[in-house]
Amino acid sequence: MPTEPVVHLLPALAELPFREGYVRSIIYVSLYVSGTAVVLSTLFSIPAAIVMGFTDFPGKQVVKAIINTGMGFPSVVVGLLVLFAVSNQGPLGSLELVFTTEAMIMSQFVLATPPITAISLAAVTGVSDNVRDAARALGGTRLDVALVVIKEARYGIATAVLAGFGRAISEVGSVLIVGGNITSSSGISKTRTLTTAIQLEARQGRYETAMVLGGVLLALVLTVNAIVVRFGDGGAMNQ
Amino acid sequence: MIRLSNVSHAYDSETIVEELSISVEPGEVVTVIGPSGVGKTTLLRILALFTRPTDGTVELDGTSVWDVDEEERLALRRRIGMVFQDASLFDATVARNVEYGLRVRQPWRDRVRDALHSVVASNGTPEAVEQSLDVVGLSEKTDQSARSLSGGEAQRVSFARALAYDPTYLFLDEPTSDLDPRNTDVIEKAILEARDRGIGVVVATHDMHQAERIADRVGVLLGDGFTEVGPAEKVFEEPDDERTRKFVSGELVY
Numbered sequence: 196m197p198t199e200p201v202v203h204l205l206p207a208l209a210e211l212p213f214r215e216g217y218v219r220s221i222i223y224v225s226l227y228v229s230g231t232a233v234v235l236s237t238l239f240s241i242p243a244a245i246v247m248g249f250t251d252f253p254g255k256q257v258v259k260a261i262i263n264t265g266m267g268f269p270s271v272v273v274g275l276l277v278l279f280a281v282s283n284q285g286p287l288g289s290l291e292l293v294f295t296t297e298a299m300i301m302s303q304f305v306l307a308t309p310p311i312t313a314i315s316l317a318a319v320t321g322v323s324d325n326v327r328d329a330a331r332a333l334g335g336t337r338l339d340v341a342l343v344v345i346k347e348a349r350y351g352i353a354t355a356v357l358a359g360f361g362r363a364i365s366e367v368g369s370v371l372i373v374g375g376n377i378t379s380s381s382g383i384s385k386t387r388t389l390t391t392a393i394q395l396e397a398r399q400g401r402y403e404t405a406m407v408l409g410g411v412l413l414a415l416v417l418t419v420n421a422i423v424v425r426f427g428d429g430g431a432m433n434q
Numbered sequence: 435m436i437r438l439s440n441v442s443h444a445y446d447s448e449t450i451v452e453e454l455s456i457s458v459e460p461g462e463v464v465t466v467i468g469p470s471g472v473g474k475t476t477l478l479r480i481l482a483l484f485t486r487p488t489d490g491t492v493e494l495d496g497t498s499v500w501d502v503d504e505e506e507r508l509a510l511r512r513r514i515g516m517v518f519q520d521a522s523l524f525d526a527t528v529a530r531n532v533e534y535g536l537r538v539r540q541p542w543r544d545r546v547r548d549a550l551h552s553v554v555a556s557n558g559t560p561e562a563v564e565q566s567l568d569v570v571g572l573s574e575k576t577d578q579s580a581r582s583l584s585g586g587e588a589q590r591v592s593f594a595r596a597l598a599y600d601p602t603y604l605f606l607d608e609p610t611s612d613l614d615p616r617n618t619d620v621i622e623k624a625i626l627e628a629r630d631r632g633i634g635v636v637v638a639t640h641d642m643h644q645a646e647r648i649a650d651r652v653g654v655l656l657g658d659g660f661t662e663v664g665p666a667e668k669v670f671e672e673p674d675d676e677r678t679r680k681f682v683s684g685e686l687v688y
Contacts, residue, residue, distance in 0.1 A: 325522035332482060332516040333535040333595060336508065347525055 220384040221392050222411060228296050228370065228388060229363035232303035233311070237356050239304075240311040244352075245341050248319035262316070265309030270302075274369030277302040281373065294375035296386055302369035307359035314358055318351020319344055357423045365416055367394060389415075435459050436481060436514075436603055436634065441490030443476055450476045452658045454490070460602055460634040463625060465645040465666075467638075468655035468681075474638035475519075477655065478605045481636060482516040483507060512539060515596030515604040519611060521588035523580035528572065528591050531580050532563045535599035566594035569624050586617030593624055603634045610644065622648050642682060646670055654678045 247255065279285050281292040281301070292298040322344045330343040345352065367390035370376075374386035376395055384392070389412040396405035437457040443450050451473035458464050458481075466474050479485040480492060483499055492499050494510050502510075515535070523531050537545060548557050559576055567573045570590035575583070583591060589609060596604055606625070610618040625648055628635055639645055645652055649666040654675075662669055662678040673679045 323522065325518060325520045326524065328484070328518060329522040329524070329592075329595075330534070330538075332484070332514075332518070333538065334508075334512040334599065335534075335538045339538045343524060 217378075217382050217384070218408065218411070220378075221387050221389055221408065224296065224384045224386065225364060225388040225390075225412075225415075228299045228374075229303055229360060232300045232363050233307050233356060233360045235300070236304050236307040236311050236359055240308055240355070240359075241315055241345065241352060243312050244315035244319050245344065247316055248344070249341070259316075262309050262313050266313055268306065268309065269368070270306055270366045271368035271372065273305050274302050274372030277305065277369065277373050293373070294377055294386055296374070298373040299370045299386060299388075302373050303363040303366065306366060306369060307363045310362055311355045311359035314355030315348070315352050318348035318355065321351065322347045354423050357419050361416055361419050361423070364419070365390065365412065367391060435493075435495060437493045438477075438480065438487075439491045439493070441480060441487045441492065443473075443480060443485065443487045443489075449658075451480075451487075451655075454655075454659055456653055456660065456663055458603060458634045458636055461629060461632045462650045463629050463635045463637065463648050464651045464653060465637045465639055465649040466653045466655055467640065467642055467645045470640060472655050472657065474640075474655060475607050478516065478607050478636065478638050481603075482514050482605050483511045484516070512599075513602040515599070515601035517589075517592050517596050517604070517606045517609055519608040521585070521592040523583070523588055523591060523595075526580060527576070528567070528578050528580055528583070529559050529563055529576045531591055532566055532595045532598050533560060534595060536560060536562060539599060560598075562598045562600070563594075566598040567591075569597060569627055570594045571620055586613045586620075589613060590617065590620055590624075593621060597624070597628060597633075600631075601633060603636070604628055606635065606637045608638055608640070610639070610641070618644070642684075654681060656681060 247258065277298060278293070281287045281290065281298050283293075290297075292301070326347055327340050327344060330340045335343065367388075370386070370388050371391045371394065374388070374391065376387050376391040377385045378387050379385055387395075389408050393405050393408045393412065396402070396408065435457050437455075439455050441454045442452045454477060456464070466477060468474055476485065480487050483492070483494075486500050494513070497506075497510065499507055499510050524534065537548075540548075551557055564573060564576070567576060570593055572587060572590055572594065575587065575591075580588065580591065589612070593606075593609065609625075610621050613621065622644065625635055625637065629650075637645075637648065646666065651664060652666050652669040653663040654661050654669060654673075656677055661675040661681075662673050664673075669678065670682050673682060
């Protein structure tokens with residue numbers, strides 16, 4: 196019977212541990228950590244890209260080189276550095292952030308900021324000087340000109356934000372180190388994300404659960420990428 | 435009146451324009467003619483308060499514009515419109531483009547309110563926007579995307595965009611250099627209409643016939659400065675300066 200393998204799998208699917216909202220809490224922690232990190236990173240990155248796109252200052256090329264290098268930062272190294280920073284002996288030790296979602300947000304902020312800044316900067320510098328001149332000639336202040344540039348670069352900036360989110364949500368090294376992959380005694384995720392949960396479930400041989408979580412993560416990343424592609428097309432169609 | 439007195443400008447120690455003096459009154463069309471690369475664009479950018487000249491003074495109704503603070507200069511700048519050779523429209527509808535100058539002049543409270551309102555319903559098109567688009571014959575394109583316009587239409591929208599907030603002075607840099615005769619005719623008529631509204635218009639052009647068609651006064655910019663500034667008939671018919679005479683009669687003098 197060709198359907199036999201599928202039928203054989205059904206009991207296994209029915210027995211998956213969706214107990215007490217385990218998967219739901221993991222999805223929530225993942226989205227909360229990555230979403231917050233990306234929002235904070237965006238609030239920092241877009242003004243930074245605007246300033247760098249608009250002004251010349253000594254060391255600008257060095258800053259650009261650091262940002263570009265930052266896009267390739269190994270996430271485990273970032274996790275390690277954030278762990279040192281928040282550990283008892285670290286500069287942020289008094290805040291007691293080890294194994295908290297706040298520490299995870301910090302590490303994902305560090306990871307998401309370089310790609311968001313670099314892609315936004317490319318989008319902002321791609322806006323023609325003529326458009327800036329036009330905004331100024333029509334009576335715009337510096338802030339008005341900056342807003343026009345953001346608006347003209349909106350497809351590129353949206354791509355940057357979504358790319359940053361994609362990097363954050365699919366990253367495993369740093370959240371494992373600073374978050375500790377913890378659940379409460381009732382099995383609800385405290386600092387367990389989709390990626391760290393998959394790593395744990397696979398290591399413990401619960402492949403079905405790992406597969407389901409992998410499917411959820413894949414669906415989330417695909418959704419984000421679909422939005423990126425759509426925005427990209429939007430930009431291209433309007434060129 | 436906007437007046438340049440002995441204005442010189444240099445980029446990286448290379449002199450672009452030297453010792454220029456010219457004044458423009460509201461309600462007149464002054465064309466600046468001269469070959470490419472002679473500094474016409476630099477002159478317009480100085481007039482539009484975009485570029486601070488390295489030497490000389492720029493006065494608007496008696497105020498030396500580079501001796502006042504930035505806020506006051508912004509207020510002066512907002513009495514001026516400038517249309518560039520490149521239409522440089524924003525990626526938005528024609529109406530949003532033409533409305534821009536009006537929008538930036540509103541208090542932030544009104545701008546935020548309008549932006550929020552536009553999410554749920556249309557704010558309508560301001561009358562000044564419709565009138566300006568009417569002047570350039572594009573009132574039927576109000577809701578069209580600026581990206582979908584032809585080059586000539588885009589340049590006409592760029593003109594309407596500067597006209598919408600009713601400036602006292604309007605500076606146009608080669609506004610018709612890339613346009614076909616029909617679009618050129620529309621822009622020239624719009625320039626004359628702007629003049630009739632009391633706007634002082636300066637048009638930089640290398641098209642001498644256009645200068646003859648629209649100018650009340652003409653400034654001839656050759657080499658290092660104005661060789662002649664005066665009423666159009668005089669400059670074209672009996673110029674005082676020998677180089678001007680050669681230039682307007684079509685001889686190469688540069």
